[in-house]
Each structure stands twice: as C-alpha cells, then as structure tokens.
Amino acid sequence: MRSPYTPSLTVVDKIISENDVNDIKTFQLAFKDQDAAKAFKYTPGQFSEISLLGVGECPIGIASSPMDEDYIQFTVKKVGVLTTSLHNCVEGDVVGVRGPYGNGFPTDIMEGRDVVIVGGGFAFTTLRSLTKYILHEANRKRFGNLTVVYGARNPGELLYKYDLEAWGERDDLNLVVTVDKGDDSWTGKEGFVPAILKETSPSSENAVMVVCGPPAMIRFTIPVIEELKFQPENTYISLEMRMKCGIGKCGRCNIGSKYVCKDGPVFSFDELQVLPKEY
Amino acid sequence: MSEPRDQIREHARRLLDEGKVEVIIGYEKGSVPLQSTPCFVRDADNVERLIWDSTCGPNLAKYLFDREGKTGIVAKACDARSIVVGIVENQIEREDVVVIGVPCEGVIDLKKIDAVLDGKEILEASMDNDKVSVKGDGFEQILSKKEFLCDSCISCRHRNPPVYDILAGDELEETKESDEFEEISKLEAKSPEERWNHFSKELGKCIRCYACRNVCPLCYCKECFVDETMPSWCGKTTDLSDTMTYHIIRALHIAGRCVDCGACSRACPEDIDLRALTKKVEKIVRELYDYEPGLSLEELPVLGIFEQDDPQEFIK
Amino acid sequence: MILRSSSNRSVVLKMKEKTIEKKDLSGFIDSLLEEYQVFAPTIAEGIPRFDRISSSTQVSLDSPKLERSPKEVFFPQCETLFTYQLIDGKMTMEEPPALESERVLLFVRPCDVKALTLMDSVFTSWEPKDTNYLDKREKTIIVGRACSRPWSTCFCTSLGVDPFGKEGMDLVFEDIGDKYVVEALTERGGKIIDGSSLFKDAEKKDLENLKEVSKKATEAIRSELDVKEIEKKLKAIYDDSFWGKVSEKCVGCGVCSYLCPVCHCFDVQDEGTELKGKRVRIWDACQYPIFTLHASGHNPRTSSRERIRQRMMHKFSYFIENFGELACVGCGRCIKGCPGNMDIREVLTGIMATEAD
Ligand SMILES: Cc1cc2nc3c(=O)[nH]c(=O)nc-3n(C[C@H](O)[C@H](O)[C@H](O)COP(=O)(O)OP(=O)(O)OC[C@H]3O[C@@H](n4cnc5c(N)ncnc54)[C@H](O)[C@@H]3O)c2cc1C
Ligand code: SF4
Ligand code: SF4
Ligand code: FES
Numbered sequence: 001m002r003s004p005y006t007p008s009l010t011v012v013d014k015i016i017s018e019n020d021v022n023d024i025k026t027f028q029l030a031f032k033d034q035d036a037a038k039a040f041k042y043t044p045g046q047f048s049e050i051s052l053l054g055v056g057e058c059p060i061g062i063a064s065s066p067m068d069e070d071y072i073q074f075t076v077k078k079v080g081v082l083t084t085s086l087h088n089c090v091e092g093d094v095v096g097v098r099g100p101y102g103n104g105f106p107t108d109i110m111e112g113r114d115v116v117i118v119g120g121g122f123a124f125t126t127l128r129s130l131t132k133y134i135l136h137e138a139n140r141k142r143f144g145n146l147t148v149v150y151g152a153r154n155p156g157e158l159l160y161k162y163d164l165e166a167w168g169e170r171d172d173l174n175l176v177v178t179v180d181k182g183d184d185s186w187t188g189k190e191g192f193v194p195a196i197l198k199e200t201s202p203s204s205e206n207a208v209m210v211v212c213g214p215p216a217m218i219r220f221t222i223p224v225i226e227e228l229k230f231q232p233e234n235t236y237i238s239l240e241m242r243m244k245c246g247i248g249k250c251g252r253c254n255i256g257s258k259y260v261c262k263d264g265p266v267f268s269f270d271e272l273q274v275l276p277k278e279y
Numbered sequence: 280m281s282e283p284r285d286q287i288r289e290h291a292r293r294l295l296d297e298g299k300v301e302v303i304i305g306y307e308k309g310s311v312p313l314q315s316t317p318c319f320v321r322d323a324d325n326v327e328r329l330i331w332d333s334t335c336g337p338n339l340a341k342y343l344f345d346r347e348g349k350t351g352i353v354a355k356a357c358d359a360r361s362i363v364v365g366i367v368e369n370q371i372e373r374e375d376v377v378v379i380g381v382p383c384e385g386v387i388d389l390k391k392i393d394a395v396l397d398g399k400e401i402l403e404a405s406m407d408n409d410k411v412s413v414k415g416d417g418f419e420q421i422l423s424k425k426e427f428l429c430d431s432c433i434s435c436r437h438r439n440p441p442v443y444d445i446l447a448g449d450e451l452e453e454t455k456e457s458d459e460f461e462e463i464s465k466l467e468a469k470s471p472e473e474r475w476n477h478f479s480k481e482l483g484k485c486i487r488c489y490a491c492r493n494v495c496p497l498c499y500c501k502e503c504f505v506d507e508t509m510p511s512w513c514g515k516t517t518d519l520s521d522t523m524t525y526h527i528i529r530a531l532h533i534a535g536r537c538v539d540c541g542a543c544s545r546a547c548p549e550d551i552d553l554r555a556l557t558k559k560v561e562k563i564v565r566e567l568y569d570y571e572p573g574l575s576l577e578e579l580p581v582l583g584i585f586e587q588d589d590p591q592e593f594i595k
Numbered sequence: 596m597i598l599r600s601s602s603n604r605s606v607v608l609k610m611k612e613k614t615i616e617k618k619d620l621s622g623f624i625d626s627l628l629e630e631y632q633v634f635a636p637t638i639a640e641g642i643p644r645f646d647r648i649s650s651s652t653q654v655s656l657d658s659p660k661l662e663r664s665p666k667e668v669f670f671p672q673c674e675t676l677f678t679y680q681l682i683d684g685k686m687t688m689e690e691p692p693a694l695e696s697e698r699v700l701l702f703v704r705p706c707d708v709k710a711l712t713l714m715d716s717v718f719t720s721w722e723p724k725d726t727n728y729l730d731k732r733e734k735t736i737i738v739g740r741a742c743s744r745p746w747s748t749c750f751c752t753s754l755g756v757d758p759f760g761k762e763g764m765d766l767v768f769e770d771i772g773d774k775y776v777v778e779a780l781t782e783r784g785g786k787i788i789d790g791s792s793l794f795k796d797a798e799k800k801d802l803e804n805l806k807e808v809s810k811k812a813t814e815a816i817r818s819e820l821d822v823k824e825i826e827k828k829l830k831a832i833y834d835d836s837f838w839g840k841v842s843e844k845c846v847g848c849g850v851c852s853y854l855c856p857v858c859h860c861f862d863v864q865d866e867g868t869e870l871k872g873k874r875v876r877i878w879d880a881c882q883y884p885i886f887t888l889h890a891s892g893h894n895p896r897t898s899s900r901e902r903i904r905q906r907m908m909h910k911f912s913y914f915i916e917n918f919g920e921l922a923c924v925g926c927g928r929c930i931k932g933c934p935g936n937m938d939i940r941e942v943l944t945g946i947m948a949t950e951a952d
Binding site: 002003004005006007009051052053054055056057058079080083094215240241242244245247248249250251252254255256257262276278279 | 879896901909916
C-alpha cells in the first residue's frame with residue numbers, strides 16, 4: 001500500500017534561468033525510477049506537488065509537454081520558503097514529485113476546433129505545455145487554427161524565449177508576443193494583453209479559448225472575450241489557490257463545493273459562474 | 280445608585296443616540312449557563328441585551344485592535360488595562376474609544392465549578408453578590424462565588440479600571456489579601472527538574488489551537504512568529520519541543536505588556552495553567568523595572584524604552 | 596475485510612441480543628486486550644479522550660465532561676507520512692508500516708461513529724484514497740455505545756443522528772442499568788464476543804428496559820432545530836450581511852475545528868534537515884487567517900466573515916453537494932469549547948431565519 005503523500009524522487013537535469021532578474025527558473029527533472037516515470041502520465045494544465053525533503057512541498061504547474069518523454073519541466077518563481085530553496089538547487093540535486101494532479105485543459109474538447117491561448121506574465125507555464133502539445137507533429141492535425149497571445153511586463157520577463165523564437169518561424173500558428181513596455185532592442189508589439197487580444201481578434205467560430213494570467217489581466221480580458229463572442233462554456237481559465245495535499249483531502253483549496261486541486265485547476269467560465277466568488 | 284448593568288445600558292443608549300459611537304461592545308447572556316458572550320450593539324433599542332455580572336470573562340479589548348470608527352466598550356479593570364497598553368503601543372486611537380469602565384470583583388471560572396460538580400451538568404444557574412446557585416438533573420447546589428473565581432481574579436490588585444471615560448458602578452476598595460505571586464513562589468521553590476516536569480506535563484497537553492493567543496488582546500502581531508515561515512522559528516507539531524517553544528516565546532513576547540487578565544487560561548480547552556509562565560514573567564518585570572503595564576497612558580512600554588540605569592545583570 | 600462505504604451502511608447481521616453484567620465488563624475488556632490493541636475512553640491529565648489502553652482500569656465511561664472525539668484514533672493530530680534519510684548519497688524514504696493486527700475501539704457514541712463514516716467519505720471515496728487513514732479504519736473494529744446520557748449542548752436528533760442509532764458500528768453496548776444489552780451488527784463485531792461466557796442471551800425484560808431507556812435518552816435531548824433544506828438557504832444568503840454580524844465575535848482560533856469529530860482539514864510540514872527527517876500532516880483549521888493565504892499575499896478569505904461562512908457552508912452545503920450528507924453530527928463540542936461562546940445552534944437558527952437581503 002503506497003501512500004499518496006510519498007513523492008517519487010527525481011534528479012535535476014538542467015536549470016534554465018528564464019528572466020533578467022533571475023527570479024524565475026525552469027527545472028528539468030528526470031525520474032530516478034523508470035516505473036515512476038512511466039506512471040507519470042499527464043495532460044497539459046495539470047500540476048504536481050514539488051518538494052525538497054526537509055523544506056516542504058508546494059504545487060507547481062507542469063511546463064513541459066506530455067510529448068516530452070524523457071523529462072518533465074517546472075517553471076518556478078522565487079517567492080517563499082520552498083521556491084527559494086529550489087532556486088538554490090544545482091544540477092544533480094534530488095527533488096520529490098507527486099502527481100500529476102488536477103484536470104488539465106480539455107484537449108478532447110479542443111480537438112477539431114480552433115484554439116486561442118491567452119497568457120500574461122508568469123502564468124504562461126501550463127499554456128506553454130498546451131502550445132507545445134498542440135504543435136507536436138503527432139497532434140497538430142487534430143486541432144484547427146492555433147492563436148497564442150502572450151504578454152509580459154518587459155522583454156526581459158518573457159519566458160521560454162527559445163520556444164517563442166522557434167514558434168515564430170512556424171506557419172501553423174499565429175503567435176502574438178507583446179510587452180507592456182519594450183526596450184531599445186525590442187522590435188515586437190507593445191501593449192497590454194487585453195488590447196492586443198482585441199487587435200488580434202481571433203474568430204470565436206468553433207473555437208476554444210484558454211486564458212491564464214494575473215488577476216488584473218483577467219479582469220480586463222473578460223470584456224474582450226465577451227466582445228469576441230467566446231461563449232462561457234468555450235472559455236477556460238486555470239486558477240490558483242493555496243494547496244497542501246493536491247488530492248481533495250486537506251480541505252484547503254475549495255471554491256464552493258469544488259476543490260481546485262481535484263476538480264480544477266481548469267474551469268470553464270460557465271462552471272465558475274455558479275461558484276462563489278471566493279478566490 | 281442603580282446597578283452597573285443598568286448604568287451600562289443607559290450610557291450605551293445615550294452614546295448611540297447621540298451618535299458618539301457607532302457600536303457598543305459589551306457582554307450578553309451566553310447560550311450556556313454561566314457563560315456570557317461578546318455582543319455588538321449598534322441600535323439603541325438593543326441595549327437591553329447588555330449585561331454585567333461575574334460571567335463577563337472574555338477580554339473585550341481584543342476587538343478594539345484593527346477596528347475603525349468610534350467604539351464604545353464595556354471594560355472591566357483588566358480589559359481597560361489592555362486598552363491602555365494598546366493605546367501606548369499605538370495600536371488603538373484614544374479618541375476613537377469611549378471606555379465604559381466597570382469596577383470588577385472578579386469573574387468566575389466555570390472549570391472550577393465543573394470540577395466540584397463532577398460530571399453533573401448545569402442546566403440553569405443564577406447569581407447574586409456572593410452566591411452562585413446551579414441546578415441540573417436531580418441536583419441543586421449553592422456555591423460561594425469567592426471560591427470559584429479565576430486565579431487571576433484572586434490575585435488581582437487592580438479592580439478599578441485605571442483609565443475610563445465613564446464609570447459604571449462604584450469604585451471598589453483594592454485588596455491585598457493574598458500574596459499575588461504565591462503560586463509562582465511555590466514553583467520557584469521547586470527543583471529545576473520538578474519545574475521541568477510541571478511545565479512538560481502542562482504544555483504537553485497543548486493542541487496548538489491558538490485560542491490562548493487569539494483571545495489575547497496583546498497578541499496583535501500581523502504575523503505571529505509561529506506562523507512565520509521564512510525563517511520558521513517554531514515547528515507546527517504538538518511535540519513537546521514545539522509546544523514549549525511556542526509558549527515560552529509567547530510569554531516573553533508579552534513581557535511587560537501582559538496585564539494578567541487570565542483570558543488565555545480561561546480559553547484553553549485543555550485547562551493548561553498558562554499563568555505559570557505569564558505571571559512569572561510579570562514578576563520578573565516587576566522586580567527589574569518596578570513596572571506594571573496598562574496603568575497609565577503617560578508611561579511608555581517598559582521594554583520599548585532604554586534608560587541609563589536599567590538593570591543589566593540579567594544580560595549574560 | 597471490507598470497509599463500510601458511505602453508500603453501503605446497511606446492517607449486515609441480525610444476531611440475537613446478548614447481555615453482560617456491568618461488573619463483568621472489565622473482565623471482557625481485559626480478555627480483549629489479550630488479542631487486540633484496544634482504544635477506549637480514558638481520562639488523561641483531566642481531559643477525557645480515546646486512547647490506547649493496557650488495562651480495563653483505564654476505561655472511564657462516566658467522565659465528567661464529553662470526551663474528545665475519537666477522530667484522533669484514525670487521524671492523529673500529528674501523523675508521520677514518511678521518514679527520509681540520505682545515506683551514502685542516496686535518499687531513501689520510508690512510510691510507517693501498516694498495522695499488523697486488528698484493533699478494537701471501544702464505546703464510541705453514535706454521533707462519533709456517524710462522524711467517522713463522514714470522514715470515510717473524505718478520505719476514501721475519491722482516488723487516490725488516503726492510505727494512512729484507510730489502513731487504521733479498515734483494521735479497527737468499532738464498538739459503539741448507545742448514548743443514554745446526552746449533554747445539554749447535544750442536538751444530534753435535529754441532524755438525523757439517533758442517540759440509539761447503530762449505523763457504522765460493528766457491535767453496540769446499550770446501558771440498561773446494571774447490565775448492557777449487546778448487539779453484534781457485523782461479523783467482526785460478533786467475533787469479539789463469540790465464545791465469551793460473560794455474555795448471556797438477553798431476556799424479554801432486558802429488551803423492554805432497553806426500549807424505555809432509549810426513549811428517555813432521545814427525550815433528554817433538549818435542543819431542537821429545523822435545518823430542512825439548509826443547503827438551499829445557505830446558497831441564497833451567501834452574500835447576506837448576516838455573515839458579518841454572526842462572525843463578529845470570532846477570534847479565529849482553531850478550537851471548534853480541532854474538537855469537531857468531522858473536521859478533517861490538515862497541513863503538511865517537513866520536520867528535520869535535508870539529510871534526515873519526516874514529513875508530517877498536522878490538523879489545521881479554516882478559521883485561521885493564514886489557512887488560505889497565498890504566497891503572493893492575496894487571501895480569498897480575509898476576515899472572520901468569510902471564514903465562518905466557509906465553515907458553515909462546508910458543513911451544511913458543500914458537503915451535501917459532494918457526499919449527500921451534512922458534515923455536522925450535532926455533538927455540541929464546538930459550543931462548549933468556543934472561548935467566545937459562539938453557538939452553532941444559534942448560527943443555524945440565524946441562517947434559517949435570514950431572508951436574503
Ligand atoms: C517585547 C515586545 C515585542 C513586540 N513585538 C511586536 C511584533 O513582533 N510586531 C508588532 O507589530 N509589534 C510588536 N510589539 C509592539 C510594538 O513595540 C509597538 O507597536 C511599538 O511600540 C510600535 O513601534 P513603532 O516604532 O512602530 O511605533 P512608534 O510610533 O515609532 O512608537 C511607538 C510608541 O513608542 C513611543 N516612543 C518613541 N520613541 C521611543 C523610544 N525611544 N523609546 C520608547 N518609546 C518610544 C512613541 O511615542 C509611541 O508612543 C512588541 C512590543 C513588545 C514590548
Ligand atoms: S489555548 Fe491551550 S491548547 Fe490551545 S494553543 Fe493555547 S495552550 Fe495550547
Ligand atoms: S456540533 Fe460542532 S463539533 Fe459537533 S459535529 Fe457539529 S460542528 Fe462539529
Ligand atoms: S490541496 Fe488539499 S484539498 Fe485541495
């Protein structure tokens with residue numbers, strides 16, 4: 001009988017600093033145990049409980065794509081106890097991983113439809129997983145047009161620059177990257193995500209929208225989503241609550257009767273409409 | 280003169296009617312015999328809910344911290360002293376509170392009554408000046424109130440609120456019948472090992488519910504050290520080392536501030552003798568600085584100031 | 596071994612009632628101790644609680660206060676999830692071993708057994724199951740006791756719990772004066788009295804007595820509340836000013852949650868260094884402000900208004916949505932424990948009386 005609270009051990013394979021201020025890093029982890037690696041089947045939008053033994057545990061979205069078979073990736077911002085310790089890790093260190101948990105993005109519903117991905121700031125991590133997943137050669141044909149609108153405060157804060165560059169060269173997605181404020185070398189768009197989304201004006205016809213970002217961005221994006229006529233049942237958002245167990249037991253992450261760890265973190269706007277606004 | 284209770288109601292009605300305060304915080308009858316419960320009156324028509332008797336234990340000063348707007352508060356002497364500490368520490372605006380002070384002859388300790396009833400449950404109770412009569416299934420008993428007062432009330436030296444705007448009831452004569460630090464002296468007389476056993480036994484019962492901290496008006500830190508995580512000062516378990524750390528640091532943190540209202544001890548569901556720590560700390564502060572907190576608005580917090588002739592022998 | 600799931604709580608057996616003289620009870624308990632780990636109500640440092648016993652003399656059936664709930668027998672306040680150690684550069688983790696043998700939990704009140712079945716819903720009905728809880732639960736034989744002495748704060752009957760109810764028990768002891776009527780409700784319950792000469796077949800008179808006693812106990816419950824369709828009411832008054840008023844005196848401690856037999860929230864913490872230590876789970880409470888505090892500083896439940904509402908909504912609305920039952924059994928522990936005398940009966944009455952504003 002294996003306890004669901006015991007993590008599988010992984011080794012840090014690679015650490016990528018994602019931004020200029022160096023408070024966001026991507027950790028590439030490899031399972032020590034082959035069975036654990038095989039058992040770890042996830043979909044974009046799911047998360048794990050990441051832990052350092054002796055320090056603690058916290059939920060982190062999975063940033064890699066299920067198609068990346070040899071490793072999993074997590075992108076972590078340094079804010080508190082665990083994330084600070086994690087930032088002090090070096091390659092070869094041992095990290096505990098539990099999961100995958102949560103429902104993930106509804107890739108089944110997205111099949112055969114256009115997909116619009118809207119992300120702001122550091123919440124782009126699981127959207128990156130979804131984008132990579134859709135763009136994978138084994139999957140691309142199953143989805144319609146793909147639009148990705150992604151914004152950060154400034155060019156230095158853009159995550160996954162290596163991916164953005166590669167995606168920019170492809171013709172099977174419409175990638176719109178924007179920054180609130182550019183610098184001397186920035187030649188891309190300037191402006192907030194809601195405005196750029198409006199300008200991009202993706203069609204809502206047979207399309208699904210996924211949006212993640214800081215509360216302020218979400219607040220201003222909602223009117224644009226409505227204007228573009230995306231229906232609440234076709235619009236999805238990934239939420240964050242404080243979590244501990246990740247499996248619907250510790251009673252911490254509920255919004256109404258739903259546990260964000262178990263029933264979410266991805267909710268459609270119409271699911272959210274019937275839940276209390278307590279998040 | 281009318282009863283303190285009626286005076287409280289009259290003053291409350293006038294303060295609300297004249298718009299001097301938005302709310303009166305006082306006590307009302309609780310749902311369980313011999314318990315009162317905090318009560319917030321905003322409408323002058325509801326002042327009849329307010330009571331004053333020996334069940335009025337909770338330290339209402341708690342509710343003045345973090346409160347906005349003009350507030351009237353029913354304050355027995357130790358509550359008033361907590362308010363003074365709050366004002367001196369710049370946590371309460373003097374102008375925002377109207378203190379309805381009440382001289383207090385002590386509040387009863389329900390746990391002591393339960394102990395003599397040995398499992399018989401009180402279903403009805405009434406009180407007069409010095410008697411408590413309790414009734415239950417097949418029993419009726421009249422108890423002498425004096426024997427069932429809280430320990431902090433028995434050793435109390437300040438039955439009259441030191442600071443108030445209105446006084447409800449007549450000033451009482453202060454008593455010094457017993458030795459205020461009698462229990463502490465007994466503990467001090469024990470060997471270190473006996474003391475360790477005493478505290479291990481008491482604090483070993485702690486379930487970390489934080490009722491003691493949360494009812495304490497002076498535990499107002501925005502983030503309590505036990506909740507801090509960077510760094511984490513104290514483990515969260517109920518292991519003795521963690522509960523000890525919690526209680527010792529808490530006792531030190533209220534040094535020179537604790538007014539010995541006894542609210543923490545009354546709140547504790549495990550009947551832990553918390554005053555053994557807090558009263559000892561009070562004694563140390565008294566001996567070193569000849570200081571009692573909460574008696575004057577002019578005096579600065581004793582551990583918040585430095586004077587040339589402060590004793591230093593204890594700094595090792 | 597099967598665990599009674601919340602959907603399948605029907606009484607498995609109908610065996611003939613037995614009786615045991617009160618004076619023989621200690622003999623029975625001591626005989627159990629030869630075979631099982633036994634947990635029973637005891638008094639430790641003045642606090643009545645369920646604890647492992649080594650002799651029948653430790654059992655206290657007439658404690659002067661309502662005992663602590665038995666939830667800690669299955670869900671201890673601090674529980675090691677696993678230990679870890681770095682040996683020769685290799686990290687190893689070890690979970691506490693599963694229980695080796697069956698345990699017996701003696702003399703649990705019907706409300707507390709009901710509470711256990713509610714906790715089963717939380718810990719065992721959703722995958723992955725909570726193996727720490729499940730192991731203890733599956734390997735514990737529950738011996739109930741009919742509640743012939745309700746306390747003044749009890750309101751179980753208003754919430755559908757019967758002081759003589761037997762739901763979730765394997766065996767039940769019912770006090771009829773100088774003896775107990777004993778009824779086995781499951782095979783495992785029957786097993787522990789089988790072959791003991793201390794139990795006699797119940798006589799007609801005993802069963803008549805039992806009826807009498809049970810009627811008296813039910814009548815002794817003084818609090819009567821009407822909580823019909825409370826979940827609908829709660830939905831309607833979610834934004835009502837009622838919550839601001841009712842929560843004003845709450846100081847945000849954890850007494851109500853810790854004493855409650857149904858409250859199950861917990862925290863997970865590491866104890867130790869990176870070389871050696873353990874990960875533990877510790878009870879937690881939704882009334883603490885930091886319970887939902889995000890690392891960013893954002894808090895979805897900033898004041899006691901939201902937190903009291905959460906406690907009530909969870910017990911009387913969300914739990915019904917998730918498991919079809921209320922998460923309160925009316926034991927009244929929170930009423931007696933609250934330092935501010937917040938009375939859940941009054942809160943419930945207040946909820947039912949509130950018309951959405
Ligand atoms: C042992 C102890 C521990 C405490 N821990 C905490 C804590 O962890 N978190 C927390 O929020 N509060 C804590 N407090 C309360 C805190 O001390 C008061 O809130 C504090 O006095 C506020 O200080 P300030 O500098 O922020 O305010 P200020 O407004 O600068 O000063 C507070 C008061 O002290 C007076 N004062 C000015 N100069 C001096 C001086 N040189 N010496 C003495 N008094 C002077 C001021 O006139 C004013 O009345 C603690 C108090 C004590 C005694
Ligand atoms: S009230 Fe009692 S049990 Fe609760 S934390 Fe304080 S000492 Fe511990
Ligand atoms: S009465 Fe209180 S302690 Fe008892 S089950 Fe209900 S909420 Fe929990
Ligand atoms: S994180 Fe424990 S219930 Fe969601």
